Amino acid sequence: MKLIAYMRVKKLDDEAMASRVGGVTRHAVKKWMYGERMPRPEQIAAIAKITNGKVTLADWIEQAAERAASRKTASAALPGEGANAA
Numbered sequence: 001m002k003l004i005a006y007m008r009v010k011k012l013d014d015e016a017m018a019s020r021v022g023g024v025t026r027h028a029v030k031k032w033m034y035g036e037r038m039p040r041p042e043q044i045a046a047i048a049k050i051t052n053g054k055v056t057l058a059d060w061i062e063q064a065a066e067r068a069a070s071r072k073t074a075s076a077a078l079p080g081e082g083a084n085a086a
Contacts, residue, residue, distance in 0.1 A: 002055070
């Protein structure tokens with residue numbers, strides 16, 4: 001389960017999750033939710049514990065792979081980019 005889905009189900013806002021993780025800002029949580037950044041290993045472990053294993057390292061890896069694929073697709077669609085570039 002992705003962090004954003006967990007937070008919606010539990011009706012948690014960024015500030016509440018930041019408080020539960022500890023030592024992070026709501027801004028950091030927002031970046032994690034939308035795949036802009038990945039939490040550090042100790043934060044991933046804390047999130048897994050907080051969510052009772054519903055959000056795990058595997059979810060973060062999947063999210064990072066999806067984001068990378070999205071970036072690759074977007075850059076291939078740009079003029080002058082990709083295989084057809086001169």
